[in-house]
Amino acid sequence: MNAYISTDLNMVKELDPQRHELALKMEEFENHGGVVQKIPVGRGLFSPMTFNSETIAPSTMTMHAKKRDLSVKLRKSPKAVASEAEIAEKLRAYHEKGVVAAARELHISTRRANHIAAQYGIKFACRVSLAARQEDLALVPQIRALIIEGLTQDQMCARLHIGRTTLKRVAGQNGLKFRSQADHSKDLVLVERIKAIRDIGCTRAACARQLDINPKVLLRLIAEYEIDFPVRTPGAA
Template identity: 80%
Template sequence: MNYISNDLNMVKALDPDRHALALKMEAFLSKGGTIEVIGICRSLFSPIPFNSEVFSGSPNVAQPKRDLSAKIKKSAKGEAEEAAIAEKLKAYHDKGVVAAAKDLHISTRRANHIAAQYGIKFACRVSLAARQEDLALVPQIRALIIEGLTQDQMCARLHIGRTTLKRVAGQNGLKFRSQADHSKDLVLVERIKAIRDIGCTRAACARQLDINPKVLLRLIAEHEIDFPVRTPGVA
C-alpha cells in the first residue's frame, strides 16, 4: 500500500521514482495521449472534492456540481403507508390541513407533503364551511374564558389544537386571562352585584370600585349581570 509520509528522508528517497514517472508522462503526451482528471468526491449525494483537490494533471479543472437528481426511493411499505394517509386526507378538504394532521397524528408538514404528492388540496380557512366551524367555537371559547380555564384545558374540552384556539380567539376579539386576573374578575362581579342591589348607577359603581367603565361593561356582559341602565331623574 502506498501512503504519503511526513518523513523528509523518505520523501527525498522517492525523487528518482517521481522523475522517472514524469518522463514517462511526457513521452505519453508527446505521442498524442491524453490524461483524464477525475475529481475525488465524498459520495453521490455530495460530490465535493476533499480540500478542493483533484488528481494531478490539470490545475484548472472545473469542480463537479452536486447531483440534485439523486433521490432515495421509498420502500414498498412506506409508499403503502403514504397512500393510506392520502385516502384519509381527502376527507379533510373542507376542514383543512391542521385538523387533518391532528386527527391522523402526523405533522402538518408531512400532511402537506403527502397531499402535494397525491394532488390533494385543502380548502382555505376563509371558505364558508371553515368560517362556520370557527364561528361555532366562539361562544364556547367565551364561556370557557369566563369559567377561568387555561388554554390547555380549553383545547382538551373543545378537542382542538392551540393554534386553532388562538386563531379563533384573535379573529373574534376574545382575550385570554391568567388565573390571577380571573380571580380578580370574580371578586369584582360579586361587588358589582352588591352595589347594584343598593340602587347605585353604573357610573357610580365604576367610581366606587375605581375601575374603568369599559371594564364594568365587560364584566356585566360576560357574566350576564342584570344591571339595567338608569336614566337620571327617573325613579
C-alpha cells in the same frame, strides 16, 4: 507571503543531486505514459487554516465531491407507499375542512398532510371557506366560556381538542382576550362587588366610580359574566 528561504548556499547545493535524481525519475515516468497530477493542499475541508501567514482555502474539487447527488432519490418501501395511499384517501374527505383539521383528526403533521396531498393531487379549501368559518364560529362561545371559567390556554386546547394556533386565531379574529390567573381572580372579586352594589340600587356609572374602574371594564364584566344590571336613570323610581 512570508516564506522561509535558506541563505546558506552550501545547503542549497547539497540538495542538487537529490533534485536531479527526482527529475530523472519523473521524466522516465512521463515517458512511460504516466501523468503527474497537481493536488491542492488544504489544512481542512470546512475550516481553512493559516499556513505561513497565508490562508489556504478548502479544495474545491473535494467540496464538490462531498455534495449529495440530489438526482438520486431513495425508493420508499411498499409498506410506506401503502400507508401514504391510505392517508391520501382519508385526506380527500377534508377538502372543505382544510389541512389543519385533517392533520388534527388523522394525527399527522400539517407538513406531512400537505406533502401527501401534493403527491396525490389533493387540494384543500382555504380557511375562508364556509365550512371553515362555521367551524370557527362554533368555537367562539366555547372559548369565551372557558376564559370566564379561568382556564389556561393549554387547558382550553385540551378541553376543545384543538391546537394553540387555532385557539389564538379564533380568539384574535373574534375579539376574545386571554387573561392570566391573577387577572381572572381579580375579575371574580369585582363581579361579586358589582352584584352587591347593584343590589343597593346604584347606577352603572356610580358602580364604576365606587369600584374605581373604567366604565368599559364594568361593561365587559357585565357582558362576560352575564350580570343582570339594567341601565337606570338617576332619580328614577
